Amino acid sequence: MSSLKKDVCNPYFSHIYIEKDVLKHPVTKKILSLFPNAQSLVINHYKDIFCRKNQNFSLQKQTPGLILARKHDNLVYEGAPVCQNFGNQHFYYTSSVMNCIYDCEYCYLKGMYPSANIVIFVNLEEIFKEVKGILARHPVYLCVSYDTDLLALEQVLGYTKEWIRFTAEHRDLTIEIRTKSANKKVLDEVRPDKNVVFAWTLSPEKITVDFEKHTPAFEERLSCIQAAVKKGFQVRLCFDPLIYCRDWKEQYRNMFQRVFSCIRADEIKDVSLGVFRIPQDYLKRMRKQAPASAVLQFPYENDKGVYHYHKDLTEEMISFSYELVRKKLPMEKIFLWEKTKEEK
Amino acid sequence: MLLICTALYAEARPLIDYYSLKKNTAITKFQVFQNGEIKLVITNTGSIAAAVAVSYLCTLYPPGASDFLINLGICGSGSKRNAVGSLFFINKITEEITNRSFYPDVLFRHPFKENNLITCNRIIRDTDFCMTEEQTDFNLFDMEASGIYQAASYFYQPHQVSFLKIVSDYGIKDNPTSGKITGLIEKNTKDVIEWLHILTNIKGGKIPEGEIFNPQEESYIKEMAKQLHCTASMEIQLKQLLHYYKLEHGGFKELLDELRSGKAMPCKSKPEGKRYLEQLKERCM
Ligand code: SF4
Numbered sequence: 001m002s003s004l005k006k007d008v009c010n011p012y013f014s015h016i017y018i019e020k021d022v023l024k025h026p027v028t029k030k031i032l033s034l035f036p037n038a039q040s041l042v043i044n045h046y047k048d049i050f051c052r053k054n055q056n057f058s059l060q061k062q063t064p065g066l067i068l069a070r071k072h073d074n075l076v077y078e079g080a081p082v083c084q085n086f087g088n089q090h091f092y093y094t095s096s097v098m099n100c101i102y103d104c105e106y107c108y109l110k111g112m113y114p115s116a117n118i119v120i121f122v123n124l125e126e127i128f129k130e131v132k133g134i135l136a137r138h139p140v141y142l143c144v145s146y147d148t149d150l151l152a153l154e155q156v157l158g159y160t161k162e163w164i165r166f167t168a169e170h171r172d173l174t175i176e177i178r179t180k181s182a183n184k185k186v187l188d189e190v191r192p193d194k195n196v197v198f199a200w201t202l203s204p205e206k207i208t209v210d211f212e213k214h215t216p217a218f219e220e221r222l223s224c225i226q227a228a229v230k231k232g233f234q235v236r237l238c239f240d241p242l243i244y245c246r247d248w249k250e251q252y253r254n255m256f257q258r259v260f261s262c263i264r265a266d267e268i269k270d271v272s273l274g275v276f277r278i279p280q281d282y283l284k285r286m287r288k289q290a291p292a293s294a295v296l297q298f299p300y301e302n303d304k305g306v307y308h309y310h311k312d313l314t315e316e317m318i319s320f321s322y323e324l325v326r327k328k329l330p331m332e333k334i335f336l337w338e339k340t341k342e343e344k
Numbered sequence: 345m346l347l348i349c350t351a352l353y354a355e356a357r358p359l360i361d362y363y364s365l366k367k368n369t370a371i372t373k374f375q376v377f378q379n380g381e382i383k384l385v386i387t388n389t390g391s392i393a394a395a396v397a398v399s400y401l402c403t404l405y406p407p408g409a410s411d412f413l414i415n416l417g418i419c420g421s422g423s424k425r426n427a428v429g430s431l432f433f434i435n436k437i438t439e440e441i442t443n444r445s446f447y448p449d450v451l452f453r454h455p456f457k458e459n460n461l462i463t464c465n466r467i468i469r470d471t472d473f474c475m476t477e478e479q480t481d482f483n484l485f486d487m488e489a490s491g492i493y494q495a496a497s498y499f500y501q502p503h504q505v506s507f508l509k510i511v512s513d514y515g516i517k518d519n520p521t522s523g524k525i526t527g528l529i530e531k532n533t534k535d536v537i538e539w540l541h542i543l544t545n546i547k548g549g550k551i552p553e554g555e556i557f558n559p560q561e562e563s564y565i566k567e568m569a570k571q572l573h574c575t576a577s578m579e580i581q582l583k584q585l586l587h588y589y590k591l592e593h594g595g596f597k598e599l600l601d602e603l604r605s606g607k608a609m610p611c612k613s614k615p616e617g618k619r620y621l622e623q624l625k626e627r628c629m
Contacts, residue, residue, distance in 0.1 A: 008546055012454055013437065018448070038459050041436050041447070049447055056449070056501045063451050244629075246592070291556050294591045299584045299625060312628065 004275035008087060011061040012101070016066045017042045017049045017117075027157075028068050029124035032115075034156055050098075050115045058289050060116035061103055061279070071096070071121035075130040076142070086236075086270065086335055088174070092134065096121050096159055097148035102180060103213040106241065106295045109147060111282025118148075124159060125247035128166055129281070131173065139172040143215050151179040151198075154186050164190045171195065178238065182216035182224040192232040197269060199236040200225050202259065207243050211295050229267040237263075239325070240337065241273035241293060244309060249320060256324040265329045273321050274337030275310040345411045346544050347401055348384040349394065351488050354522035355417045356384055358533040373400060381544070391439070391463055391491025398492050402499040412543055413496050413505045416439050416536065418512035418525055419461065419486040420468050426459070426483055426511045434507035436460035438489035446493045449503035452546060454539055461509060463490035468515050484509055506543075510535060522598045556587055561596075568600060571610035572617030581621060589628045599627060 016038045020030050025044065032040060043049060046069035056204075079091035098119040099109055110116075119125070134140050144163050146148060154160050160177055167175050174195045190196075202225075205218040216224070228235050237259065245251060276295075278286075286296050300307035308314055318336060325334055350356040353375065359365070359452045361496060365377035366383055374397045375386040387397035398413070416491070419432075426432070433456035438445045440462050450458070461484040468485050489507050496505045510528050512520055557565065565586060569579040603623060610618045 008452055008542075010451060015450055037449070039435060043447075048445060051500055052447065053497065055499050056451075056503055058479055059451055060449065163384070190484070291587075292591060294588065297588045297591055299581065299588050299628065305410070310625075 009059075012064060013118075014063065015036055016068065017043045017046070018067075019043055019046060019069045020072050022068055023121050025070075025122045027120070027124070029119065030158075031066070031068060031122075031156060039246065043067075045205075046119050050113070050117060050119055052115070055115050057110055057114075057116045061110075064099070064101070065117045066120045067117055069119055070123045071127065075127045077133065079143070086141070086176075086272070090134075090138050091141050093143035093146040094127055095129075095147040096124055096127055096144070097150065097153060097157070100149045101152050102149055102215045104180075104215065105211040105290065105293050106215070106243065106276055106278075107277055108282050110289060111278065111284075111286045112147075112251055118153075120157065120310075123333060124162055131166075132170070133280075135170055135172050139174075141174045141176070143176045143178060145176070145178040148180060149179050151177055151183050151186060152181040154181075154183055155308070160186055160228045161190055164193065164196050166194050168193060176236070179213065180215045180221065182220040184224050184227050185227055187224075187231055187233065192234070197234045197236050198228055199272075200228075200240050201238040201240065202255065203239075203243060204255040206251050207245065210245070211243060211244075218258075222259065226262055229263055232252040235268045236270050236272065238272045239321060240272050241276035242274065242297065242321060243276055244313065247249055248317065252317075252321055253324060256321070256328075262340045265333070268329075268333075270335060271325055271329055272335045273318060273325065275309055275314050275317050277337070279305055280305050280307055283307045345405060345407060346405070346540065347398075347405070347411070348382065348412045349387050349398060349413065349415045349488075349492055351387050351417050352391045352522075352525060353386050354525040355527050355529055356386055358530045359384060359416070359433070359537075362533060365392070371404070374477060375441050386609045387488060387492070390489050391465065391488050393491075394488035395447070395491035395495035395587060398495040399498070402496070407499050407504070409501075410546070411500070411504060413492075413500055414540065415492050415505075415507045416529070417486060417488065418528055419484045419509040420513050420515055421484050421511045422514070423483050424514055428511050428513065429528055429531050431456055431508060431535065432459035432461075432484060432511045433457065434459060434461045434484070434489065434509055437489045437493055438462045440464045440485075444490075446497075447492060447502065448493065448507065449501070451503045452497065452543060454506075455535060456508065459509075461486060461489055461507065463487060473512055508532075519591075525599065542601070556590070557583075561586075561590075562598065564600070572620055573611055573614045574617060574621075576615070578617065579602060580622060582624070585621075585628050594626075599624075603627065 013035050016032065016035060018040055019030060020042055046067045049067055076092050078093045079093055085186045097295050099113060099116060131140060131142065150160050163175055167173050176197045176199050178201065199220060202221060208215060208218050225235060280302055284340050300312045322334065348359060360377050363379050363382050363523050365379045368376045368378050377384045383401065385401050387394040398505060430497060433454050435450050435458045436447055441604065454519055462485060464485050510532055512525065512528055565583060569582055575580060586596045589599060612621060
């Protein structure tokens with residue numbers, strides 16, 4: 001769907017839906033104070049809004065509402081097989097927010113969720129409690145920015161800082177904060193911690209401009225990463241998903257050159273590489289929403305319910321990128337998407 | 345298409361006049377007035393009658409992705425803070441008998457104050473409500489909105505359905521006259537029409553399904569599929585390849601002609617067709 005003119009749509013978060021249960025929660029109060037002009041509506045359950053049938057995801061994406069809710073069960077999940085676990089045995093993830101303020105054309109959330117409204121679970125303290133329970137059994141590696149970009153929402157939410165504070169108190173916990181944001185402010189407000197990994201997803205400028213709407217430009221992200229490594233933060237670079245375009249080799253070659261001209265190998269924790277892949281049901285829904293999207297209409301191959309580039313192209317993209325990264329980084333610092341390794 | 349629903353003729357009259365709507369005498373179950381892209385149905389009072397009218401009209405005229413449904417009518421107010429004659433844009437509808445709530449998506453800007461509404465299955469008398477100045481929840485009540493929303497949700501997406509309600513009373517003492525009702529609507533007609541004008545000019549920009557290929561291309565693909573002995577899944581693959589190629593290059597006829605040149609068509613067998621499809625795939629990248 002093409003963009004509508006700004007003056008036609010309501011501004012972001014013009015409507016805030018609040019579960020009755022969390023009306024008095026401090027996070028609710030804080031968020032409401034940030035949007036004094038929003039219409040606030042009391043609801044029974046977030047699914048009354050989020051799971052309505054037949055919603056228009058693409059239009060909602062242009063003017064998302066906020067839903068403030070309490071997460072009841074499944075506060076922390078075990079990592080799914082398609083997730084990169086970076087060699088960590090006890091790999092978990094948690095979604096304290098559903099959906100994202102950025103609008104990447106290829107984002108799987110468009111196929112996974114029925115709505116583009118952003119759900120914020122305000123009961124972070126209960127998620128912490130569940131993590132403590134798991135920590136009592138074994139160490140935990142936890143992705144806290146799954147199904148959203150937590151750092152991009154930091155000004156509204158402050159959850160990144162909360163997680164970092166919590167991690168500082170629990171030394172068996174390592175957290176990964178996956179992001180495309182360029183929020184340098186947070187880096188000034190927290191102390192580097194070896195158990196906190198900032199994982200930046202990077203794509204060539206052309207891919208960013210064409211397919212990653214509302215995200216910070218490549219150079220802005222890079223400058224934020226530079227600031228992070230200078231301050232001593234643990235930084236992971238995620239070249240994942242690698243996205244095909246006609247001149248992909250040139251695009252990715254230039255990108256790797258640029259990245260590694262600014263950042264030294266010893267400054268970063270590791271790198272992950274993976275091609276675009278997506279469950280078939282998600283892609284089916286996304287293609288329907290965006291018939292004019294080249295990235296979604298690409299003739300992917302269906303491999304046991306997961307669509308990705310055909311075998312030859314997958315191998316070519318991975319080995320091309322791997323070789324370039326390998327010139328700068330030792331092997332043990334490069335993680336490939338598991339499936340790709342199997343195929344090799 | 346814009347479908348306007350009102351419960352009463354008295355509520356519809358100002359819009360019938362403004363849009364010069366003419367009665368469609370072919371429809372006898374409900375009074376329907378229309379002019380080009382605008383249709384107006386008088387649903388009669390009550391949520392069941394309203395739901396039936398909406399379903400009936402939507403079956404006769406199935407709405408598309410850029411169409412809208414508007415419910416315009418009078419309502420009661422539980423709070424005297426809402427002045428008689430003031431218009432509200434409804435963002436939450438609660439059905440009194442089931443206590444279920446429905447939420448139209450308010451994605452587009454509008455100039456009205458928003459409020460929530462409760463749909464009752466009876467006329468609310470002035471003795472039914474305790475009308476305190478502080479009462480904030482369920483300020484407004486009507487008899488149709490929840491039925492309209494539920495029926496409409498089978499045909500429209502939540503952002504395509506809007507409810508505009510004008511306060512007529514604080515619980516009814518005597519039934520308002522048609523003249524009074526029309527007067528209340530007339531007071532707001534200018535604002536409503538201006539907004540409807542903006543709303544109906546919003547183009548979602550969505551390419552309707554099936555319009556990726558023009559009819560000529562569609563028949564060209566069909567012909568190709570036949571010549572390649574495509575199975576159903578091969579035909580889907582062929583379409584997906586050409587869809588992508590068209591997005592990248594604007595068209596695909598030249599590509600197919602080029603690949604076809606020098607080859608005997610139709611293919612002799614399905615395996616040969618498959619090989620051709622593979623070649624096509626390579627060319628599409
Ligand atoms: S930043 Fe990540 S979560 Fe957000 S839209 Fe892009 S892909 Fe989706």
